[in-house]
Amino acid sequence: MKLLTIETTQYLDYYISRYRQVQGHGIDLYVLNGEGTEDFWPREKYRLAGTRDLDTIVKTAQEWHRTERFDGVITFSESAVITAAAVAEALGLPGIGQEAAIACRNKYLMRRAHERAAAPHPRFRLVDSLDEARQAAEDFGYPLILKPTMGAGSHFVFKIDTPEELVDRYERAAKGIQDLFWARSEASGVDLGPNGLLIESYLDGREYLMEVLAWDDEVYLGSVVDRVTEENGTYDDDVHHAPTSLSPADLKAVHEVVAAGCRAQGLRRSVGHAEVRFHEGKPYLLEIAARVGGGGLDEISRLTAGYDPVKAVVDVGSGVKPEVRHYRPTGTHITAMCLICDAGTVHHVDVPAEVAESEHTFLLKITARPGDVILRPPNGNTIFGFLGTTGTSLDDAMRRMNDYAAKITVTLEPQ
Numbered sequence: 438m439k440l441l442t443i444e445t446t447q448y449l450d451y452y453i454s455r456y457r458q459v460q461g462h463g464i465d466l467y468v469l470n471g472e473g474t475e476d477f478w479p480r481e482k483y484r485l486a487g488t489r490d491l492d493t494i495v496k497t498a499q500e501w502h503r504t505e506r507f508d509g510v511i512t513f514s515e516s517a518v519i520t521a522a523a524v525a526e527a528l529g530l531p532g533i534g535q536e537a538a539i540a541c542r543n544k545y546l547m548r549r550a551h552e553r554a555a556a557p558h559p560r561f562r563l564v565d566s567l568d569e570a571r572q573a574a575e576d577f578g579y580p581l582i583l584k585p586t587m588g589a590g591s592h593f594v595f596k597i598d599t600p601e602e603l604v605d606r607y608e609r610a611a612k613g614i615q616d617l618f619w620a621r622s623e624a625s626g627v628d629l630g631p632n633g634l635l636i637e638s639y640l641d642g643r644e645y646l647m648e649v650l651a652w653d654d655e656v657y658l659g660s661v662v663d664r665v666t667e668e669n670g671t672y673d674d675d676v677h678h679a680p681t682s683l684s685p686a687d688l689k690a691v692h693e694v695v696a697a698g699c700r701a702q703g704l705r706r707s708v709g710h711a712e713v714r715f716h717e718g719k720p721y722l723l724e725i726a727a728r729v730g731g732g733g734l735d736e737i738s739r740l741t742a743g744y745d746p747v748k749a750v751v752d753v754g755s756g757v758k759p760e761v762r763h764y765r766p767t768g769t770h771i772t773a774m775c776l777i778c779d780a781g782t783v784h785h786v787d788v789p790a791e792v793a794e795s796e797h798t799f800l801l802k803i804t805a806r807p808g809d810v811i812l813r814p815p816n817g818n819t820i821f822g823f824l825g826t827t828g829t830s831l832d833d834a835m836r837r838m839n840d841y842a843a844k845i846t847v848t849l850e851p852q
Contacts, residue, residue: 447473642715800825
């Protein structure tokens with residue numbers, strides 16, 4: 438089985454671990470990057486288009502396909518969902534289609550799809566100026582949410598409590614999205630919808646994350662994870678726990694909302710990463726991405742729910758229905774977190790052996806390298822890695838995770 442995976446813009450070596458998982462399933466994996474480095478993947482199975490231009494990337498894939506005859510096209514990258522859909526269409530291989538891909542990537546178009554299908558979602562408005570943002574705030578009331586339409590990783594996503602905060606946050610976000618990696622790493626030469634800012638009404642309840650599979654008329658929640666982060670104004674320090682604390686009745690309601698969102702966004706045969714938040718006791722859609730979740734959510738899914746999202750990507754890309762069941766927890770407790778530090782330029786990251794080699798550490802990924810610049814809110818949301826630990830309960834796993842995280846040190850370059 439030959440699969441082609443795509444990054445429109447290479448994101449360091451972040452997805453290499455996922456690619457090795459794909460190979461572990463017996464797949465002959467080929468990599469096509471739009472922009473990137475020459476030595477990213479073994480030469481005989483790697484192509485670099487040298488541009489983000491969608492037509493050029495598609496033509497590169499078509500030429501390669503004539504000799505290699507790929508069985509499917511996949512991606513793990515948020516900014517390559519549209520590119521992968523276009524390439525799959527051009528090669529006559531399974532895919533979600535460009536229209537659905539764009540609706541899954543642009544948050545404004547996603548909300549429009551939810552609105553048309555009456556899938557539960559917060560009130561929203563695309564704003565092009567501070568005056569328009571103020572008017573939306575007056576109509577929706579405080580607190581409210583400000584977010585980019587083409588964002589990712591919670592960059593420039595703010596909870597705003599006052600008119601004074603709105604002025605500061607709007608100006609920072611409007612400037613910040615001009616250089617935001619995830620917006621600049623999308624394919625060029627295609628209408629991606631507006632690259633701007635959304636104002637949304639605030640949802641006051643807890644948040645949950647799902648690894649999802651849509652297959653014809655059924656939508657499965659493969660895994661469900663609780664976001665247990667202490668609330669703040671920047672959504673920058675995600676901490677997760679599984680198995681979920683949702684009651685059977687709430688889990689059923691979440692499933693119905695996610696299924697409605699998948700159908701609204703045009704996902705018929707696709708993996709997905711869904712985020713839902715409760716408000717006044719009912720679930721509402723935050724987003725559904727047409728890719729699997731980042732960080733260690735794939736490993737969390739395998740450990741706590743017996744569902745392998747990476748294998749699902751392989752199967753869906755090949756046109757085969759994955760092995761999946763409706764959510765059923767295994768009973769294993771985990772906590773996981775994004776590792777954050779002060780802003781600055783990374784000199785060195787030290788992880789002691791007692792953390793790296795612990796039988797309770799199921800996830801340890803250091804993504805920052807020497808020379809990388811760390812940005813912290815309100816100027817950005819750069820993390821330096823991920824850590825996950827197991828335990829006999831939420832409290833046990835949380836205590837161990839916090840203890841291990843405190844032992845990991847980041848040395849920054851002198852200012």
